Amino acid sequence: xxxxxxxxxxxxxxxxxxxxxxxxxxxxxxxxxxxxxxxxxxxxxxxxxxxxxxxxxxxxxxxxxxxxxxxxxxxxxxxxxxxxxxxxxxxxxxxxxxxxxxxxxxxxxxx
Amino acid sequence: xxxxxxxxxxxxxxxxxxxxxxxxxxxxxxxxxxxxxxxxxxxxxxxxxxxxxxxxxxxxxxxxxxxxxxxxxxxxxxxxxxxxxxxxxxxxxxxxxxxxxxxxxxxxxxxxxxxxxx
Numbered sequence: 001x002x003x004x005x006x007x008x009x010x011x012x013x014x015x016x017x018x019x020x021x022x023x024x025x026x027x028x029x030x031x032x033x034x035x036x037x038x039x040x041x042x043x044x045x046x047x048x049x050x051x052x053x054x055x056x057x058x059x060x061x062x063x064x065x066x067x068x069x070x071x072x073x074x075x076x077x078x079x080x081x082x083x084x085x086x087x088x089x090x091x092x093x094x095x096x097x098x099x100x101x102x103x104x105x106x107x108x109x110x111x
Numbered sequence: 112x113x114x115x116x117x118x119x120x121x122x123x124x125x126x127x128x129x130x131x132x133x134x135x136x137x138x139x140x141x142x143x144x145x146x147x148x149x150x151x152x153x154x155x156x157x158x159x160x161x162x163x164x165x166x167x168x169x170x171x172x173x174x175x176x177x178x179x180x181x182x183x184x185x186x187x188x189x190x191x192x193x194x195x196x197x198x199x200x201x202x203x204x205x206x207x208x209x210x211x212x213x214x215x216x217x218x219x220x221x222x223x224x225x226x227x228x229x
Contacts, residue, residue, distance in 0.1 A: 003156065036215035038157075045206055045219035046149075046157065052214060089157050093213045099170045100147075100159040100216075 004029060004090055004103035011109040012080045020106045022073040022090030028101055030071035034093035037066055037075045039086040046089060050075060077108070085110045113138040115207050115220035123201075123227050129194040133207030133220060139188060141165045146183065146190040147210035150203040151222075158203075162210040163190060202227045 005023040012018040022029065022037075029035055037050035048057055050066040053073060063078045073092070077084050090103035119131035133146070140146055147162035161171035163181040171179045180193045194201060205225055209218040 032213070034213040038216075045222055046216075047219070048215050048217050051211075057217065091157075091159075091215065097159075097170070097173050099162060099172075099212075100210075102149075102157040102159060105156040 002101075004092060004101060006088075006090060006103040006106045008104075009107045009109065011111055012077075013111045014080050014082065016080050017076055017078045018080060018108060019074055019076045020088055020090075020108070022075070022092075022103045024071050024073075024092055024101070026071060027096050028092040028094040029068065029073050029090075031095055032093045033068065035066065035068060035073040036091045037064070038089045038091065039084075040089065041086045080110050082110050084108060113209055113218040115209065115218060117205060117207050117220045117223040119205075119223060119225065121225070123197055123225060124229050125198055125227055126196055129192070129197050129201060129225055129227070131192045131205055131207070131223065131225070133190050133192075135188045135190075135209075138209070140183060140190065141185050145170075145210035145212055147208050147216065148181065148192045149206045149208060149216070149219075150201075151206070152200075152203045155203075160192065160194075160205075162212075197227045199227050201225075 038046040040046040054066040094101040114136045145162040148160040163169040169181045178195045183190045204222040206222045207220045208216045
């Protein structure tokens with residue numbers, strides 16, 4: 001199974017919005033509404049911020065939102081804050097592996 | 112609060128078997144969900160290794176399936192990973208986690224770095 005494709009980097013100024021794409025195939029992203037997003041700060045374990053395309057776990061700010069169109073899912077971080085600077089990974093259920101496939105990761109920089 | 116802690120040798124030699132154990136506290140692994148392993152090579156992205164249900168039904172990444180085995184010890188509230196015939200390419204931070212399957216991975220251990228070197 002191949003990793004989902006994300007842009008290597010994205011950036012925005014404080015208060016602005018940044019959107020990260022996650023492109024897969026009809027066997028994963030396009031075939032199921034089971035996309036999750038994680039962010040990972042340096043030296044830390046990843047933390048889930050979105051599941052089932054657009055649902056936020058308890059405690060995750062509504063500045064984080066997810067969507068999907070066809071084989072591409074997207075994460076939008078609105079009202080950027082310095083603490084949003086991190087690596088972001090998407091993940092999808094994959095019919096090929098019967099479980100998870102991760103994206104290549106995107107480093108978000110707050111300018 | 113669910114907490115997970117990885118344990119295992121700090122160094123593995125090439126061609127040998129990497130063995131890690133994850134101890135879960137704050138939640139009984141028999142209460143449900145899958146229990147998984149994810150790794151991250153230095154400076155690289157996340158790679159799902161596999162997940163196992165408390166009854167022992169495992170799912171493995173097809174690219175690692177021939178070398179991976181996972182098991183559960185419900186008496187100790189632990190689950191384990193074995194990766195055979197390791198090479199330098201298996202050097203990574205290994206995370207254990209609670210895996211809600213299609214709903215994502217919601218609790219992660221802090222990770223343990225396992226170098227593969229002679």
